[in-house]
Amino acid sequence: MGVKKHILVISGDGIGPEVTTWGKAVLEKIGADFGHEFTFDEALMGHAGIEATGEPLPDETLAKAKASDAILFGAIGHIKYDNDPSAKVRPEQGLLKIRKELGLYANLRPIMLFDELLDASSLKPEILKGTDILFFRELTGDVYFGEKKRSEDGNTASDLMIYHRYEVERIATKAFEAARVRGKRLCSVDKANVLESSRLWREVVQELAKQYPDVETEHMFIDNAAMQLVKNPKKFDVVLTANLFGDILTDEASQIAGSMGMLASASIGDGTGFFEPIHGSAHDIAGQDKANPLASILSVALMLEISFGLKDEAKKITDAIDKTLKDGYRTGDIADAHTDKSKILGTKAMGQKVLEYL
Ligand SMILES: NC(=O)C1=CN([C@@H]2O[C@H](COP(=O)(O)OP(=O)(O)OC[C@H]3O[C@@H](n4cnc5c(N)ncnc54)[C@H](O)[C@@H]3O)[C@@H](O)[C@H]2O)C=CC1
Ligand SMILES: CC(C)CC(=O)C(=O)O
Numbered sequence: 001m002g003v004k005k006h007i008l009v010i011s012g013d014g015i016g017p018e019v020t021t022w023g024k025a026v027l028e029k030i031g032a033d034f035g036h037e038f039t040f041d042e043a044l045m046g047h048a049g050i051e052a053t054g055e056p057l058p059d060e061t062l063a064k065a066k067a068s069d070a071i072l073f074g075a076i077g078h079i080k081y082d083n084d085p086s087a088k089v090r091p092e093q094g095l096l097k098i099r100k101e102l103g104l105y106a107n108l109r110p111i112m113l114f115d116e117l118l119d120a121s122s123l124k125p126e127i128l129k130g131t132d133i134l135f136f137r138e139l140t141g142d143v144y145f146g147e148k149k150r151s152e153d154g155n156t157a158s159d160l161m162i163y164h165r166y167e168v169e170r171i172a173t174k175a176f177e178a179a180r181v182r183g184k185r186l187c188s189v190d191k192a193n194v195l196e197s198s199r200l201w202r203e204v205v206q207e208l209a210k211q212y213p214d215v216e217t218e219h220m221f222i223d224n225a226a227m228q229l230v231k232n233p234k235k236f237d238v239v240l241t242a243n244l245f246g247d248i249l250t251d252e253a254s255q256i257a258g259s260m261g262m263l264a265s266a267s268i269g270d271g272t273g274f275f276e277p278i279h280g281s282a283h284d285i286a287g288q289d290k291a292n293p294l295a296s297i298l299s300v301a302l303m304l305e306i307s308f309g310l311k312d313e314a315k316k317i318t319d320a321i322d323k324t325l326k327d328g329y330r331t332g333d334i335a336d337a338h339t340d341k342s343k344i345l346g347t348k349a350m351g352q353k354v355l356e357y358l
C-alpha cells in the first residue's frame with residue numbers, strides 16, 4: 001500500500017536549487033514507481049527569502065514547514081553577507097531559526113563510503129576502507145544560539161557557549177540508542193578539559209552511559225578527535241558531539257567520503273524531519289552546473305527511511321548511486337586521475353544518470 005505524504009521543498013541559494021531539483025526528481029520517480037502519493041510545495045529561505053520579504057525565514061515558509069510531513073532543503077548563503085560582517089539580517093539566521101522552531105535538535109550525518117570513491121579521497125584507501133560513522137550533532141543549542149554581544153565601542157564581541165542538561169540528555173539518548181543497534185561503540189567529543197559547558201556534557205553522557213552497558217563509551221577531546229578522524233576513521237562508530245564541534249568535524253569527515261557533495265543529513269527532533277546536504281551554497285561553483293547532486297539525493301534516501309519508514313525505497317536510491325559510480329560516472333569533485341574524462345558529468349547529467357539507474 002502506497003503512502004500519502006506532503007513534502008516542502010526549500011531550495012535556498014547558490015547551488016541549493018541546482019542540487020535540490022534532483023533530490024525532488026528522485027522523490028517523484030520513487031513515488032511513481034512504488035505507488036506513493038507525494039505532493040510538493042515550495043518556499044523561500046535565506047538570501048532568497050530576504051530578497052522577497054526582507055526575512056531570511058518568511059512566516060509563510062515556517063507555516064508551510066510546520067504543515068508538511070517532511071522538508072527537503074538545499075542550502076542558504078550569499079557572498080555579499082560573507083563579505084559584510086556588519087550585516088544585521090543574514091541568510092544563515094533563517095536556517096538557525098527553522099531548526100529551533102521545528103525542534104530539530106538532532107542532526108544525523110552518516111559518513112557513508114562508496115567503495116568506488118576510495119581513490120577520490122586524498123586519504124589512503126587502506127585507511128578509509130570499511131569506515132562507517134554516524135555523527136549525532138546537537139543542533140539547537142551551543143554557541144550558535146547563545147547570546148551574542150558587541151560592546152558599544154565595537155571592539156569586544158562574545159557568543160555564549162551554553163548547554164542545558166536536558167539538551168545534552170535528549171541528543172545523547174538518541175546517539176546511545178543508535179549505537180546499540182549499530183557497532184555498539186559511542187565516542188562523545190567535547191573540550192571538557194577547558195570548557196564548563198563541555199564538563200556538563202561529559203557528566204551527562206557518563207551518567208547516561210550506565211544505562212547502556214552494552215555500548216562501549218569513550219570520551220575524546222575535540223582537538224584529538226579531529227586528528228584521529230583522518231588518522232584512523234575506522235575507530236569511530238557513533239560520534240556524539242555539540243553543535244559547533246559537529247559542524248566542523250563533519251566537513252572534515254566529508255573528505256573520507258570523497259567530497260562535501262557526498263554527505264547527506266537528517267535533522268530530527270520534536271516534529272517534521274528536515275533533510276539536507278551538509279554543504280552550503282558554494283558560491284565558487286554556483287550557476288556553473290558543477291555541483292554534485294548526490295548529497296541531495298542521499299538526503300532524500302534518509303527522508304524516505306527515517307520520516308516515512310520506506311527502507312526498500314531508500315535502498316533503491318543508494319543502489320542506483322552505487323551503480324552510477326561503479327559504471328564510472330563522476331562529477332568533478334569526486335573525479336580523480338583515473339576517471340574516464342567522458343564520464344565526468346555536470347550536475348544535470350549526473351542527476352539524469354541516477355534517475356536512469358533508478
Ligand atoms: N546548510 C547550509 O545552508 C550552509 C550554508 N553555508 C553558507 O554557504 C556559503 C558558502 O560557504 P562555504 O564555507 O564556502 O561552504 P560550502 O559548503 O558552500 O563550500 C565549501 C567547499 O565545498 C565545495 N562544495 C560544496 N558543496 C559541493 C557540491 N555539492 N559539489 C561539489 N563541491 C561542493 C564548494 O565548492 C567549496 O569549495 C556561505 O554563505 C555559508 O554561510 C555554509 C554551510 C552550510
Ligand atoms: C547555520 C549554518 C550555516 C551552519 C552550518 O554550517 C551547518 O549546519 O552545516
Ligand SMILES: [Mg+2]
Nearest residue numbers: 247248251278
Ligand atoms: Mg556546516
